[in-house]
Amino acid sequence: MSQTDPPVGPPAHPPRGTGPLAKREARLAWGMLAPTIAAVALVVILPLLAIFWISFKPVELANLRPPEVTVREDVRGKPTAPGDEATLRYRLRNSSQEASIAGVTLRDTLPEGIEIIDGLGDSCAVTGRELFCDFGDWEGGARERLQIKVITAQAFFDGPSPRDSAPIVTGTASNILTNFSFTGENFARIFDSSEFFKVLWVTLFYTVFGTIGALVMGLFAALLLDKSFKGQGILRGLYLFPYVAPVIAVAFAWVLLLDPFSGSINALLVQMGVTDQAINFFGEEPLALIMVTVFEIWRYFPLSFLFILARMQSIDTEMYEAADMDGATPFQQFRYLSLPQLLGILSVLFLLRFIWTFNKFDDIFLLTGGNAGTRTLTVNVYEQAFALSNIGAGAAVAVVIFCCLLLFSVFFFRVMSQEEGL
Amino acid sequence: MKTFHHAYVTGPVLGALWTFVIAVTVSITMSFATGEPFRPTLILALLWGAVIGAAAVHSRMAAGIAALGVAAVGLLGFGPILSGDTVSPFAQIVGHGAMALCAALGMVSIMRNAPKGALTRHEFEEAVIRFLTGFGYIFFTAIVVIPFYVMVMTSLKSQQALLQNPLDFSIDFSKGWGLFRSYEELFRDHGFGIYLLNSFFISVITVVVTLLFAIPGAYAVARLRFKGRAAFARSILLIYMVPMIVLALPIYIAFSTAGLRNTIFGIVLIYPVTTIPVALYMLQGYFRGLPAEIEEAGLMDGLSRLRVIWKITLPLSLPALASVSLYVFMIAWNEFLLAFMLLDDPSKFTLTRGIASLNSSEIPRQHLMAGSVIATVPIMALFLGLERFMTKGLTAGSVKG
Numbered sequence: 001m002s003q004t005d006p007p008v009g010p011p012a013h014p015p016r017g018t019g020p021l022a023k024r025e026a027r028l029a030w031g032m033l034a035p036t037i038a039a040v041a042l043v044v045i046l047p048l049l050a051i052f053w054i055s056f057k058p059v060e061l062a063n064l065r066p067p068e069v070t071v072r073e074d075v076r077g078k079p080t081a082p083g084d085e086a087t088l089r090y091r092l093r094n095s096s097q098e099a100s101i102a103g104v105t106l107r108d109t110l111p112e113g114i115e116i117i118d119g120l121g122d123s124c125a126v127t128g129r130e131l132f133c134d135f136g137d138w139e140g141g142a143r144e145r146l147q148i149k150v151i152t153a154q155a156f157f158d159g160p161s162p163r164d165s166a167p168i169v170t171g172t173a174s175n176i177l178t179n180f181s182f183t184g185e186n187f188a189r190i191f192d193s194s195e196f197f198k199v200l201w202v203t204l205f206y207t208v209f210g211t212i213g214a215l216v217m218g219l220f221a222a223l224l225l226d227k228s229f230k231g232q233g234i235l236r237g238l239y240l241f242p243y244v245a246p247v248i249a250v251a252f253a254w255v256l257l258l259d260p261f262s263g264s265i266n267a268l269l270v271q272m273g274v275t276d277q278a279i280n281f282f283g284e285e286p287l288a289l290i291m292v293t294v295f296e297i298w299r300y301f302p303l304s305f306l307f308i309l310a311r312m313q314s315i316d317t318e319m320y321e322a323a324d325m326d327g328a329t330p331f332q333q334f335r336y337l338s339l340p341q342l343l344g345i346l347s348v349l350f351l352l353r354f355i356w357t358f359n360k361f362d363d364i365f366l367l368t369g370g371n372a373g374t375r376t377l378t379v380n381v382y383e384q385a386f387a388l389s390n391i392g393a394g395a396a397v398a399v400v401i402f403c404c405l406l407l408f409s410v411f412f413f414r415v416m417s418q419e420e421g422l
Numbered sequence: 423m424k425t426f427h428h429a430y431v432t433g434p435v436l437g438a439l440w441t442f443v444i445a446v447t448v449s450i451t452m453s454f455a456t457g458e459p460f461r462p463t464l465i466l467a468l469l470w471g472a473v474i475g476a477a478a479v480h481s482r483m484a485a486g487i488a489a490l491g492v493a494a495v496g497l498l499g500f501g502p503i504l505s506g507d508t509v510s511p512f513a514q515i516v517g518h519g520a521m522a523l524c525a526a527l528g529m530v531s532i533m534r535n536a537p538k539g540a541l542t543r544h545e546f547e548e549a550v551i552r553f554l555t556g557f558g559y560i561f562f563t564a565i566v567v568i569p570f571y572v573m574v575m576t577s578l579k580s581q582q583a584l585l586q587n588p589l590d591f592s593i594d595f596s597k598g599w600g601l602f603r604s605y606e607e608l609f610r611d612h613g614f615g616i617y618l619l620n621s622f623f624i625s626v627i628t629v630v631v632t633l634l635f636a637i638p639g640a641y642a643v644a645r646l647r648f649k650g651r652a653a654f655a656r657s658i659l660l661i662y663m664v665p666m667i668v669l670a671l672p673i674y675i676a677f678s679t680a681g682l683r684n685t686i687f688g689i690v691l692i693y694p695v696t697t698i699p700v701a702l703y704m705l706q707g708y709f710r711g712l713p714a715e716i717e718e719a720g721l722m723d724g725l726s727r728l729r730v731i732w733k734i735t736l737p738l739s740l741p742a743l744a745s746v747s748l749y750v751f752m753i754a755w756n757e758f759l760l761a762f763m764l765l766d767d768p769s770k771f772t773l774t775r776g777i778a779s780l781n782s783s784e785i786p787r788q789h790l791m792a793g794s795v796i797a798t799v800p801i802m803a804l805f806l807g808l809e810r811f812m813t814k815g816l817t818a819g820s821v822k823g
């Protein structure tokens with residue numbers, strides 16, 4: 001066997017542009033991502049656009065049900081024998097007091113064995129047994145009463161009840177959500193009120209102190225568990241409980257625990273002589289805000305603790321041994337060795353937690369319902385949209401939240417790229 | 423600062439602080455356990471603590487004698503904690519004994535390596551750190567345990583007993599099964615059985631659907647090269663940050679008009695989408711860590727991309743799949759806002775929604791707590807059983823709250 005030299009040709013170039021293989025790979029990738037993109041677009045992107053749309057609309061909770069014509073039909077005059085006079089009555093009403101309905105019509109099949117004598121008016125006509133009425137356009141709150149006088153025959157009593165054929169009404173109402181009337185009133189309303197700046201301040205307080213508190217507590221807890229001893233695993237699991245338990249369960253436990261009338265903490269404080277009177281933890285103006293922040297810290301310190309602990313355990317122990325040999329004291333070791341190494345995870349955690357605390361809704365909603373000076377922006381969305389029934393204003397607050405969020409995330413990605421090389 | 427670096431200064435100061443911490447702890451524990459009045463006294467606790475601290479510096483023997491002394495003065499009514507006259511002798515002995523024992527043992531341990539005279543900075547800081555460590559364990563355990571303890575104990579008591587003495591969490595075992603009356607009533611009259619099933623069903627479906635969507639997506643982001651990959655990875659994170667309350671409003675409107683409100687189908691439709699970005703983010707991180715060579719070998723041997731995923735990648739990432747599943751299950755199980763807004767019909771409630779419906783002044787609060795326990799126990803059991811996976815899952819991608 002002789003070894004053949006490779007054929008001599010023009011020097012090889014790496015392929016340029018996207019080859020067929022790369023194209024296939026990209027196609028496959030997009031194919032695999034398609035379901036996720038579709039789902040996310042449907043449930044995240046679309047609602048986000050909708051929020052922007054709604055925030056410029058004068059829409060209230062009641063407007064969500066589109067206005068429609070309601071109709072009631074009955075027979076008056078109590079006919080008992082053939083030849084009696086009777087009245088077929090239709091009562092129609094626009095269900096909305098404000099919105100108008102265009103092209104209102106009524107269609108019904110009249111019962112057998114009747115002879116119409118009066119009451120059809122201009123808008124109605126009967127062909128065979130078919131009744132058809134055209135009422136034109138209706139303003140909000142409009143009503144119409146149609147009374148058709150008839151003489152009954154035997155067939156009327158033999159046949160089915162007149163109410164068996166349900167009348168059909170049609171009419172097109174312009175839906176406030178889809179029409180093209182816009183207003184800046186929602187934004188004017190939320191920015192105008194002096195309350196808005198209070199809400200902003202409460203949000204800021206809650207977010208900043210909640211985040212820092214959870215980080216500091218998490219750091220402390222991580223320092224405690226950053227050594228192996230018996231029961232370390234149990235304690236680690238135990239310290240995660242606040243985060244893992246359903247928020248509604250722990251929030252109600254806190255509310256009961258701190259109840260001013262029958263709460264255990266108040267009883268304990270009174271017994272220990274700290275206070276003479278029961279303290280209304282979730283009902284007084286500055287205290288409630290502090291308490292919900294404390295709850296936030298309590299609930300989320302496990303998360304930062306977990307991340308910080310994971311980072312701590314990956315730090316080389318030799319460094320500490322070397323520092324020990326050089327006579328560094330424990331506090332110095334923490335200050336000059338651990339802290340610089342933890343700075344990366346701490347800053348990432350700070351930003352992420354900041355954004356998440358800013359977004360938090362459930363906790364405050366369950367603890368105070370946004371009362372006693374604890375209404376943050378997110379709670380304000382609910383308050384405006386459902387408590388005050390002004391969906392448009394709620395959406396406007398949501399837009400404000402989203403804009404803040406965009407601002408934060410620009411900042412976040414800048415730091416994240418430095419820290420994690422993402 | 424330098425004056426502190428002497429054993430007979432450090433010892434008493436730390437002793438005073440430590441004894442006060444123990445006094446508060448023992449008082450709260452005894453109060454919660456027996457319902458009897460125990461309370462710490464600031465001045466006496468600091469005073470006796472200083473004595474114990476100094477004794478602990480001197481010798482173990484001295485610390486033991488000091489402990490006996492503190493227990494004795496405690497029983498006489500001059501100790502770090504005061505117990506009321508009504509407290510039974512047994513509880514008094516247990517309380518004051520535990521108080522003296524914990525204070526002395528703790529102090530001996532804190533001053534373990536310290537010499538009797540001047541302390542170096544190293545020795546001083548070690549003593550302080552031991553004190554802080556002890557305090558930390560007590561503090562964190564207390565703040566975590568107390569709410570859950572109160573939750574469970576409240577659910578076992580009657581409204582009357584609770585109002586009479588909110589501190590009395592002792593259990594009357596003579597009632598037998600009667601203790602669980604609240605639970606029985608919840609399951610019988612409030613349909614918690616159905617809620618439990620609904621929650622379980624919805625959570626499982628959410629996990630399955632999430633994985634179905636997230637696995638291919640995560641694989642594509644982690645392994646395949648295509649234009650816009652980096653941008654896509656970022657937008658996942660961004661979507662992960664959109665608050666639910668912002669989306670809840672349009673979803674509420676859309677569901678109202680589409681007639682999906684008040685249906686389990688609607689909930690199952692919406693929950694996975696909230697978890698897919700998280701799951702995708704966690705999984706792509708894991709997939710990236712797997713060696714690409716094994717997959718390439720599979721490709722060389724003639725497997726198609728999808729078969730590579732099925733035969734090689736997925737079996738290798740079972741632990742990650744487990745943690746992601748657990749995490750998604752937890753999110754779905756604990757979800758409150760959407761369930762609260764979208765469900766009105768009691769036969770379709772999830773557990774969290776069911777508990778919210780118990781929050782009225784007409785329903786006694788032990789029912790509320792029993793409901794909370796019912797919602798908490800399954801997720802805790804799951805979590806403790808699979809703690810390793812959970813811890814990993816949480817650190818892998820979730821900074822989500």
